[in-house]
Amino acid sequence: METLTRHPPTNTTLSPQEVRLINAYWRAANYLSVGQMYLLDNPLLREPLTLAHIKRMLLGHWGTTPGQNFIYAHLNRVIKKEDLNMVYMSGPGHGGPAVVANTYLEGTYSEVYPRISPDEAGLKKLFKQFSFPGGISSHVSPQTPGSIHEGGELGYSLSHAFGAVFDNPDLVVACVIGDGEAETGPLATAWHSNKFLNPVSDGVVLPILHLNGYKISNPTVLARITHEELEQLLRGYGWTPYFVEGHEPELMHQAMAATLDAAIAQIKQIQQEARTEGNTTRPRWPMIVLKSPKGWTGPKVIDGLPNEGTFRAHQVPLSVSATTPPEHLTQLESWLRSYKPDELFDEQGRLLAELAPQGDRRMGANPHANGGLLLKDLHMPDFREYAVDVSLPGVAQASDTQTVGRFLRDVIKLNNQPRNFRIFGPDETLSNKLEAVFEVTNRQWDAETAENDQFLAPTGSVMEMLSEHQCEGWLEGYLLTGRHGLFNSYEAFIHIVDSMVNQHAKWLKTTREIPWRRPIASLNYLLTSTVWRQDHNGFTHQDPGFIDHVINKKAEIVRVYLPPDANCLLSVMDHCLRSRHYVNVIVAGKHPAPQWLSMDAATKHCTEGIGIWPWASNDQGIEPDAVMACCGDVPTLETLAAVSILRTHLPELKIRVVNVVDLLKLERHTEHPHGLSDADYDAIFTRNKPVIFAFHGYPWLVHRLTYNRANNSNMHVRGYKEEGTITTAFDMTVLNELDRFHLVMDVLDRLPHLGNTGSYLKQLMKDKLIEHKLYINTNGEDMPEIRHWTWNA
Structure with a gap:
């Protein structure tokens, strides 16, 4: 040669x-x-x-x-x-x-x-x-x-x-x-x-x-x-x-x-x-x-x-x-x-x-290769200042991600000299309703521009390329050299980086055990355009399984959050951006939706990660007949709508409503640092009452997390069952039997002592499902009672 x-x-x-x-x-x-x-x-x-x-x-x-x-x-x-x-x-x-x-x-x-x-x-x-x-x-x-x-x-x-x-x-x-x-x-x-x-x-x-x-x-x-x-x-x-x-x-x-x-x-x-x-x-x-x-x-x-x-x-x-x-x-x-x-x-x-x-000029000793040595805390705005005003549960409407976008805008603004924070994503920042960030920054871009291009400049805090691999790799390199960042993506397509998050989680787990390695900023995901709201995309855009994948990693590394509304999302996002050495997955909606908790209530709820919602429950002072649990924004909405139906038609029925923000609270404390002890878990879910659990993702994940709990045999989970098409938002829940009508029937099936009273309500729910199908096939939108529903129990 x-x-x-x-x-x-x-x-x-x-x-x-x-x-x-x-x-x-x-x-x-x-x-x-x-x-x-x-x-x-x-x-x-x-x-x-x-x-x-x-x-x-x-x-x-x-x-x-x-x-x-x-x-x-x-x-x-x-x-x-x-x-x-x-x-x-x-x-x-x-x-x-x-x-x-x-x-x-x-x-x-x-x-x-x-x-x-x-x-x-x-x-x-x-x-x-x-x-x-x-x-x-x-x-x-x-x-x-x-x-x-x-x-x-x-x-x-x-x-x-x-x-x-x-x-x-x-x-x-x-x-x-x-x-x-x-x-x-x-x-x-x-x-x-x-x-x-x-x-x-x-x-x-x-x-x-x-x-x-x-x-x-x-x-x-x-x-x-x-x-x-x-x-x-x-x-x-x-x-x-x-x-x-x-x-x-x-x-x-x-x-x-x-x-x-x-x-x-x-x-x-x-x-x-x-x-x-x-x-x-x-x-x-x-x-x-x-x-x-x-x-x-x-x-x-x-x-x-x-x-x-x-x-x-x-x-x-x-x-x-x-x-x-x-x-x-x-x-x-x-x-x-x-x-x-x-x-x-x-x-x-x-x-x-x-x-x-x-010294530090040796490539093995360069501090950029041990990024925790260079890591500086983010300058953080007060997330409470971006709160949605919630005077009564379920009355106000807001887009959760649009709300957090204003918070992220100011995170960028406060960390721009020198820049210490970037948002990465595959051309979806606008689609994911984070448009407020473009009030203070651009997409970094050093190729040709045309007259009608938006938000392109040689320097900017937003990195977009239509390659999840590329965005993930950029973000990991940014974090590993001592900076902070956020990956925003459609929920269904974040799976493209499954193997990359595998390796990063293994890196985090291993470096925790190496004394000379310093902790780095967490790898944060904001997943939206979720399985339940794919009105014009259909079955191909429906897959909530990334959280199943992440939960396989070591417990000391992974965290999964499903805030039910915008104020909860603000609290969770603030927590994740401040955290170190984790993989944080946040799943949130981008469409306008009911808002449930005031900022004070949301902060307490997210700090606890799981809790009974007294304002939605009517079992105070006595044993509930059933526990209705929910995790995720759409499951929360459908659960509360089901509770409203039950309390209207069966006012004597005692129902406890439980909402889960931190998914890993469901695990035992011996398996995950956030997990509940058996005593705390039983205090929330009871030891012997039926639990109807409406879950954002695949139902078997909840069964896996709650395996061998005292009340496991009474845990009945509804979630995504690989059913979907281009349809209305509510029909997506119907196709997967997560809707309010199926949830009501599930409660009735678990309470046989209701007898004939429950039979009439069950028949009404079946009628409603037929009425729903006929209406959307004729009108192309959900029934008014679905579109305009508000909490009034």
Whole structure:
């Protein structure tokens, strides 16, 4: 393979001494990487290698590692040369050996883990812990200093990188993108992030596309298209690509140094022109394509088959055990000694080649990669000032999200100098009734604009692109580097980021257990356009199951809130934006709806998370005949309408109304920090009375949360049953039997002692359902008694 830099960018030439230094550092990183995968003992090969020195189970990924070591070493050089504030992001899924090796070489690893000391004893521990019980994983994980990107999140590195540099004008994120990772949809979309970067107020991402040719067992697409096609693709995305290709170390070092110097010079020129000369033309930021062999510097042939430069180098290329050919052990020793460790480490096992930057300039020690160190509290307006006036329950009408939009507007206003808060979402901020935010900010946008565009500007606190993956990745990168944010989305389509929230929740759970990691701001979701109000979208837009998915994560991390009205939403939103290190899911309606609680009452109710509503109940002082519980805005409305019917027709019936805001109150306190004790749960739901529970989501989630409670056999849950179409709002509840008429009949069915009295009311409810269906099919809207219903019990 020819070694070259296409479009030679500078005349940079490394001196022979500089080449020796950087090559020695690269060799050291490669040696440490191989040692992590193979060695239990004899870390510096002070004696001949034997099977006793080899791990019994060999795990890890070699293929991407030497290329990443090469990149890291060259980034160290340019950081020192230019005094850069740089973070390294490893996109390839299992680049753990490289990042661990480099953070050890630069000293950061031993600082955060003193037991892994920078000597032979520490080196032995470093090797043993890798992919070993009680040790560390084979990918870049939260335990790895300098990391803000979980190695299991294939496809999101570039989105995370851009999220990190928004509002960080001095930060450079060097984002290494594996060519396998580049085949994912999220990564292919993330190239467009350059249309949202403001060169004045934001930092910059330097993508380094690492083409080593193969995935696990297949070639990669971008490595098998022509150079011309790849260059056209990247230029079409709006980048200026530089290509470094080859395998001969000395020539590759010269080419990479020249290319990096050119890229940094171009970045500085772009920023200077924008920041001091007012150049508003969208720049074509530089990026680098590094084409090197997979498993570079590893065994070239194993058992007669080519290895370096093939898919066979992807994981552990050489099997070494008591059952493998003896020559494998010999070959491993030759491979390790090819890096000449005796030239790299002194007698105590300390690195001789000094290349790394110092202090916080080390990529493993950069505080932006431990965002909690930089996190500042939000300046918060008083949410009570945005309250809906509720003098009587159910009389006032308001849009819950429109109300909270005014609150978010002022959160943006108070945190704009410097900006510390952003709203992310897939082109739905207006649709979700958060339009008030555009009174004080714009959508950030650095592409062409037309006369009729709205709210587009080079800088703004709202980030919108019609890709949930992109918005999620941006937000996570923003949070992980010490800022605050909110994701607003249609409820049905937030599922697109299921795997991303999985990984972020795992990150939060793990970092809680790492003393040197600091808590970050919570990942907050506002989900609206819910399953119950899809008048013109229909069945495809109906799925409340994201909350089921989130609840599977660790209890100390996840929170789920379903405020029944605007004042409750304000209280919940204030709480979530102030919180740390959680995944908070808030589900709220955007359509005008009855408002139930005054601000004082809402604040108390949300603080408790669950409670009896005395004003809607008539069982004070005695045992109720039935408990009618509700969780979510539409279920609350239908429950109260059902209670009104029952109290009108059966005034002697004693009904208790319970509303749930904090869904995880239903769990036991031994299972979730917010859960109720059995005594408190029984005091609300009773131990033996029928409970008719109207729930926003899938009914079985409530059954799961209340499993094995004393009154579990009397829990009857109604919720979404995968029934829906383009229809009226009330008909959606009818189709899923969550409507007031079905709820009344459910109560009657659980109270057989009502006898003939209940039979007449049940017949009336059946008649109402027929009347409803005939009316909407004729008039195209709900009956007046539904549309104009108010609470009057």
